[in-house]
Amino acid sequence: MAPATSMSSCPITAIVLGVLAASGYIAEGRSASSQTLRPRLRSHSAARAGHIRCLATPGAKRRQALVSEGLVASMALSGHLFAQTHTAKADVAADSGVQIGIPVGKYLPASPVPGRFRFTPGVDSTPSIRGRVLKPLSYTLDLPGDWKAITVGVIQTGDFCQPKCDEPWTEVKFEGENAGKVKIMMVPSFRLTNIEKPSLEELGSAEEVIQKVGPFVTGDYYDGEDMPTEIKVIKEGSNTYYEYVIESPGAVNGPHNVAVVTTIPGPTDRDRYHAIMAVASAKEKEWSSNADALLSVARSFRLT
Numbered sequence: 001m002a003p004a005t006s007m008s009s010c011p012i013t014a015i016v017l018g019v020l021a022a023s024g025y026i027a028e029g030r031s032a033s034s035q036t037l038r039p040r041l042r043s044h045s046a047a048r049a050g051h052i053r054c055l056a057t058p059g060a061k062r063r064q065a066l067v068s069e070g071l072v073a074s075m076a077l078s079g080h081l082f083a084q085t086h087t088a089k090a091d092v093a094a095d096s097g098v099q100i101g102i103p104v105g106k107y108l109p110a111s112p113v114p115g116r117f118r119f120t121p122g123v124d125s126t127p128s129i130r131g132r133v134l135k136p137l138s139y140t141l142d143l144p145g146d147w148k149a150i151t152v153g154v155i156q157t158g159d160f161c162q163p164k165c166d167e168p169w170t171e172v173k174f175e176g177e178n179a180g181k182v183k184i185m186m187v188p189s190f191r192l193t194n195i196e197k198p199s200l201e202e203l204g205s206a207e208e209v210i211q212k213v214g215p216f217v218t219g220d221y222y223d224g225e226d227m228p229t230e231i232k233v234i235k236e237g238s239n240t241y242y243e244y245v246i247e248s249p250g251a252v253n254g255p256h257n258v259a260v261v262t263t264i265p266g267p268t269d270r271d272r273y274h275a276i277m278a279v280a281s282a283k284e285k286e287w288s289s290n291a292d293a294l295l296s297v298a299r300s301f302r303l304t
Contacts, residue, residue: 098125098149098172105145113300116142119172120304126171128186131162133274135267141184141278142300144293147176152183166191168216174297179290180254180282182297185216187275189263197273199240200263206231206242209261217244217259217279219252227251239303245295253281256291258298277301 098119099107108117119141121129128134150173154160158169168191171184189195192212195202203209210229214222230245239262246257261277278301280294287294 098174100149100151103146103148104143104174108143111142111300113142113296115144116296116300117145118142119174121171126184127157127159127162127169128171128274130159131165132267133163133165133186133271134264137304138264139184139276139301139303141174141182141297143174143182143297144176144179147174147179147297149173150175150181158186176290176293176297178286180256180280180286180294182278182280182294184301185277185279187213187216187277189273189275192275197265198263200242200261200275201240203263203275206233206244209242210244210246210259213259213261213275213277214246217246217253217257217277218248219281221251222246222248236302241302243299253279254283254286256282256284256287256294258295260298260301262303264303276303 098104104117104119108119110116111118120137121134121139123136124130125136126134129136129138152170152173156170158165158167161167161169165186166188168185168187171186173181173183175181189198189203192198192203192209200209204212207224210217210231211222211224214224214227218227227249228247232243234241234243242259242261244257244259244261246259247255248257249255251257258280259277261275263273264276265271265273278298280298282290282294
């Protein structure tokens with residue numbers, strides 16, 4: 001009879017490789033990462049043989065079986081959780097109304113404006129809608145077909161503090177190649193006024209409101225004397241918009257910024273109001289070559 005071999009003498013590499021092979025983590029026809037493991041698996045054929053030979057005693061067999069079962073279960077659970085996580089991310093992306101890095105002309109509906117495609121936030125598509133701060137389909141933005149949605153950082157989205165965020169957050173963000181960026185921002189109205197549910201006019205005149213929201217537009221500060229600003233007041237039906245074109249050299253968001261600002265109510269009469277605005281920004285080169293496109297994107301922002 002072959003001498004009994006203790007569990008401690010069984011190479012742990014052989015156990016792990018055996019479990020990997022048994023659980024399908026190493027097999028022919030897998031990904032490149034798996035292919036790099038196959039030569040190692042073959043080079044460890046002696047180790048796998050040692051793995052089998054070390055099951056000489058019932059006690060050792062039982063202990064090794066428990067280790068193997070635990071590894072298989074752990075790997076299976078990890079794979080299941082990994083699949084769940086990536087499925088969830090895929091579902092969120094599918095429901096978001098935007099597809100990161102894909103030209104909007106490939107998936108958004110055409111706008112009434114020729115050559116433009118309309119973004120309208122759907123169910124669970126933005127931080128404020130997921131947080132029940134806004135109703136779905138509450139605003140629109142028209143974009144050139146080659147513009148793409150870009151990722152918004154978690155801190156900037158406000159997902160972690162909805163529905164009672166005290167700081168401004170970014171709903172969604174798009175960019176055009178050499179054309180600048182545009183984002184939709186929300187600012188809690190109590191940051192701007194003591195009035196509980198203010199209209200835009202109650203926030204102040206256009207000149208007063210830019211003093212309040214200017215730092216959110218430029219990314220750091222606003223100084224009307226150092227930053228020449230074109231101001232326009234637009235009235236459409238029951239809605240009023242303040243439009244600003246700001247020359248802001250040295251600003252974090254770039255030397256050229258455009259903002260279209262209004263206020264928007266919450267989903268119910270009990271909910272707070274927010275200032276909501278489209279903020280476009282561009283570097284000098286982007287502005288010189290694509291100012292008209294950037295202006296048209298920002299100016300297309302409207303409540304529904």
